[in-house]
Amino acid sequence: xxxVGGAAIGxxxxxxxxxxxxxxxxxxxxxxxxxxxxxxxxxxAWPTFGYGSARLHVAGGSLRPPFRVAWTxxxxxLVEFPPAIGYGDLYFANNSGxxxxxxxxxxxxxxxxxxNRCVAASPAVAAGVVYEAFLNxxxxxxxxSDIDGRIVAFDAASGKIxxxxxxxxxxxxxxxxxxAVYLGDWQGKVYALDAATGRTRWTFETGGKxxxxxxxxSGRLYVGSYDGHVYALDAGTGHELWRASGQERLGSAxxxxxxxxxxxxxxxxxxxxGKVYSFGAHTGDLRWxxxxxxxxxxxxxxxxxxxxxxxxxxxxxxxxxxxxxTLWQFDANGQISxxxxxxxxxxxxxxxxxxxxxLDAKTxxxxxxxxxGKYSPVVADSTHVYLVGYTKIxxxxxx
Numbered sequence: 001x002x003x004v005g006g007a008a009i010g011x012x013x014x015x016x017x018x019x020x021x022x023x024x025x026x027x028x029x030x031x032x033x034x035x036x037x038x039x040x041x042x043x044x045a046w047p048t049f050g051y052g053s054a055r056l057h058v059a060g061g062s063l064r065p066p067f068r069v070a071w072t073x074x075x076x077x078l079v080e081f082p083p084a085i086g087y088g089d090l091y092f093a094n095n096s097g098x099x100x101x102x103x104x105x106x107x108x109x110x111x112x113x114x115x116n117r118c119v120a121a122s123p124a125v126a127a128g129v130v131y132e133a134f135l136n137x138x139x140x141x142x143x144x145s146d147i148d149g150r151i152v153a154f155d156a157a158s159g160k161i162x163x164x165x166x167x168x169x170x171x172x173x174x175x176x177x178x179x180a181v182y183l184g185d186w187q188g189k190v191y192a193l194d195a196a197t198g199r200t201r202w203t204f205e206t207g208g209k210x211x212x213x214x215x216x217x218s219g220r221l222y223v224g225s226y227d228g229h230v231y232a233l234d235a236g237t238g239h240e241l242w243r244a245s246g247q248e249r250l251g252s253a254x255x256x257x258x259x260x261x262x263x264x265x266x267x268x269x270x271x272x273x274g275k276v277y278s279f280g281a282h283t284g285d286l287r288w289x290x291x292x293x294x295x296x297x298x299x300x301x302x303x304x305x306x307x308x309x310x311x312x313x314x315x316x317x318x319x320x321x322x323x324x325x326t327l328w329q330f331d332a333n334g335q336i337s338x339x340x341x342x343x344x345x346x347x348x349x350x351x352x353x354x355x356x357x358x359l360d361a362k363t364x365x366x367x368x369x370x371x372x373g374k375y376s377p378v379v380a381d382s383t384h385v386y387l388v389g390y391t392k393i394x395x396x397x398x399x
Contacts, residue, residue: 019247021275024288024323028280030265031305044086045104045381049122049173050299050339053216054262057301058342063385065346065358065368067396070384071107075100075391080338081173082376082388086125087156090386090393091132093119099132101159104381107395111159117150120171121213124181126195129162130154131181136169149185153198163198167191173213173259177235182221184210190223190231192238202238206231208255212299217262217281224256224269230277232267232284242284246271259299259339261307264321268307270296276309276317278324288324292317298376299339301347304361308347310336316349316357318364328364332357338375343385348377354390370394 050057075094083092089110093099097115102108118140123132136148149169153162168185175182180201181193186209192201208227215222220241221233232241246254254273261268266287267279272295278287294312301308306327307319312335318327334353341348342361350356350373358368372389379386387394 019249021291021324022247022286022289023325024278026322028265028282028285028287029322032264043088044125046083046085046379047126048084048124048175049081049213049376050215050259050261051379053175053177055213055215055259055299056261056263056303057299057339058303059380061380061382062344063380063398064344066399067368067385068399070395070397072395073100073102073107073393075393077391078374079388079391079393080120080375081122082379083386083393084123084125084130085379085381085386086130087128089156091123091125091130091156092388092393093121093123093132094391095119097134099123099130099154101130101156102393104384104386104395107393113154113159115150115152117148121173124174124176125156126176128156129195130156131174131176131195133170133172133174133183135171140169146187151181151183151191151193151198153181153195165193165198171211175214175216177216180235182214182216182235184212184214184223184225186211188225188227190214190221190233190238192235204231204233204238204240211257212259215260215262215267220281222260222262222267222281224258224260226255226257228253228255230256230260230267230269230279230284232281244279244284244286246273246275246277247286247289249273257297261300261302263302264305266321268300268302268321270298270300270309272296274311274313276300276307276319276324278307278321290317290319290324290326294335297337298349301340301342303342306361308340308342308349308361310338310340310349310351312336314351316340316359318347318361330357330359330364330366338377341376341378343378343380350374350377350388356387
């Protein structure tokens with residue numbers, strides 16, 4: 001019995017040691033900063049979740065608070081993921097499955113589509129087409145229908161369906177790159193579909209549900225899975241280049257709902273084990289990890305050699321992108337589930353207590369708050385900031 005007890009204690013100590021935070025260094029890190037992308041490109045101002053294909057959640061421009069509300073749109077039910085913006089319209093869906101196209105300047109409804117499914121994803125806009133991913137029919141967390149999800153391509157101007165595909169239930173915000181649409185589903189598959197026809201180019205199967213979105217950089221795709229791994233795939237073939245996992249821990253292993261962000265030759269992603277991870281983009285080697293005290297569902301925003309992310313602990317962090325050192329942290333009024341956005345030198349995030357914050361990205365100093373918001377907070381074009389409230393979209397302009 002003493003030997004068994006000693007072995008158990010030894011194992012606990014080993015796992016605790018193996019799961020300790022790892023400080024990074026200059027390996028697989030370049031200082032070239034491509035995160036500060038120029039202001040919205042006409043006719044598409046905000047193409048997809050995270051703004052660009054690397055999912056950095058950063059855009060240029062100089063819009064800053066204080067703001068006044070120019071118009072408000074009532075979406076009837078929860079809006080969990082932010083709009084895409086293109087051709088003068090905002091495209092977004094509420095959780096009960098209605099996809100809306102609103103005039104960006106006025107909030108007037110151009111068209112809508114009722115899917116009779118749930119939605120937990122942002123659309124993507126490219127070449128006059130809006131691509132949206134749909135979950136299964138209510139109850140949307142049911143496992144009774146494993147292939148009852150859809151990916152649908154709509155004409156951006158009219159809302160007419162160009163093509164539709166049945167896949168597993170999906171909450172993976174689509175990404176359009178090089179004539180292909182990339183996304184994952186609850187069956188654990190990653191798809192590359194032809195953007196014009198919806199035909200399958202290739203599929204890749206992970207060992208668990210793929211709930212987050214796919215990121216792209218330099219011919220590679222990066223995606224997390226509920227099998228506890230992050231994958232790098234060849235974007236042209238779907239061939240696996242590497243897989244990585246979170247650190248060992250007592251109890252169940254961490255899973256990846258967070259969408260990766262790719263910058264500085266690194267991949268940054270949050271885990272349900274409460275950590276933020278940095279992996280080498282070319283090797284998958286662990287470069288740093290940092291505990292946050294709670295689940296990390298949100299996707300990191302990466303800008304100015306910093307990684308911004310919130311935690312279910314209610315704390316919002318700025319980490320050094322190379323080392324993972326904490327540069328500053330901010331204690332908010334509630335749990336943080338959604339992803340942050342960097343605009344005009346400020347980083348925005350919302351809490352489950354329904355409040356949105358804007359902090360100085362360099363110092364963490366509080367600059368502005370708004371009494372609504374719950375998940376991912378804002379997107380923007382050259383004239384407006386669009387804040388995602390619990391069931392509303394607010395168009396804001398500087399006072």
